[in-house]
Amino acid sequence: xxxxxxxxxxxxxxxxxxxxxxxxxxxxxxxxxxxxxxxxxxxxxxxxxxxxxxxxxxxxxxxxxxxxxxxxxxxxxxxxxxxxxxxxxxxxxxxxxxxxxxxxxxxxxxxxxxxxxxxxxxxxxxxxxxxxxxxxxxxxxxxxxxxxxxxxxxxxxxxxxxxxxxxxxxxxxxxxxxxxxxxxxxxxxxxxxxxxxxxxxxxxxxxxxxxxxxxxxxxxxxxxxxxxxxxxxxxxxxxxxxxxxxxxxxxxxxxxxxxxxxxxxxxxxxxxxxxxxxxxxxxxxxxxxx
Numbered sequence: 001x002x003x004x005x006x007x008x009x010x011x012x013x014x015x016x017x018x019x020x021x022x023x024x025x026x027x028x029x030x031x032x033x034x035x036x037x038x039x040x041x042x043x044x045x046x047x048x049x050x051x052x053x054x055x056x057x058x059x060x061x062x063x064x065x066x067x068x069x070x071x072x073x074x075x076x077x078x079x080x081x082x083x084x085x086x087x088x089x090x091x092x093x094x095x096x097x098x099x100x101x102x103x104x105x106x107x108x109x110x111x112x113x114x115x116x117x118x119x120x121x122x123x124x125x126x127x128x129x130x131x132x133x134x135x136x137x138x139x140x141x142x143x144x145x146x147x148x149x150x151x152x153x154x155x156x157x158x159x160x161x162x163x164x165x166x167x168x169x170x171x172x173x174x175x176x177x178x179x180x181x182x183x184x185x186x187x188x189x190x191x192x193x194x195x196x197x198x199x200x201x202x203x204x205x206x207x208x209x210x211x212x213x214x215x216x217x218x219x220x221x222x223x224x225x226x227x228x229x230x231x232x233x234x235x236x237x238x239x240x241x242x243x244x245x246x247x248x249x250x251x252x253x254x255x256x257x258x259x260x261x262x263x264x265x266x267x268x269x270x271x272x273x274x275x276x277x278x279x280x281x282x283x284x285x286x287x288x289x290x
Contacts, residue, residue, distance in 0.1 A: 031080035084112030
């Protein structure tokens with residue numbers, strides 16, 4: 001009897017958004033990290049714009065990254081693993097028309113879902129580095145453009161606002177409600193510090209929430225599920241741990257430690273599994289004659 005077809009990453013992500021559970025997202029930034037997330041059985045992963053900027057450019061999160069660089073990196077990740085990727089589309093790399101291009105390119109790259117935010121990015125000229133929001137109508141226009149550009153694709157669109165930590169919860173609720181009316185599939189709210197703030201937001205919107213948690217009081221999966229949160233991220237510290245481990249290993253080798261004597265070397269079976277060595281050996285045998 002033929003086996004049932006495996007749901008696509010987007011279908012699995014849509015099932016999470018429409019279900020009762022709250023799923024914690026892994027942090028993914030390159031093909032190996034995507035493979036690790038899949039190997040561990042993670043149900044979803046977040047591709048942060050900041051992480052891609054770190055991994056691709058070796059630069060801080062200053063919106064120096066281009067759409068092409070982001071789309072290429074997302075494509076590398078989706079080619080390597082089928083874990084559904086929630087991709088941070090930042091400001092859409094320009095105005096509403098650029099947002100439409102962003103949706104098309106990340107759809108083609110295989111993003112599991114895409115978020116577009118209303119933060120005024122990149123940083124405008126002036127003395128203050130404090131984050132600012134776009135005017136209400138401009139931010140809403142970008143979200144409307146994203147929904148329109150999706151067309152008949154199954155790509156979930158998430159409307160994102162940082163208003164809760166910039167202009168207040170009331171403004172956040174107004175923006176999120178407008179995003180709902182624009183036809184998004186979910187709402188992303190970063191930096192929620194208190195349960196009071198999340199309770200107010202959750203009580204005012206209809207769509208599933210995706211949360212970037214900043215406050216420890218909020219980071220409880222059971223509580224989040226009860227408030228309609230279906231996906232959440234606790235931060236991107238895994239990347240910082242990886243950077244520290246790589247720095248320590250290279251420092252030790254530079255100081256004279258033999259590479260083979262380094263602590264923490266990945267076991268051969270793990271390395272082979274993550275690089276799909278068995279599949280490549282089979283291809284070598286089948287197509288290269290030995």
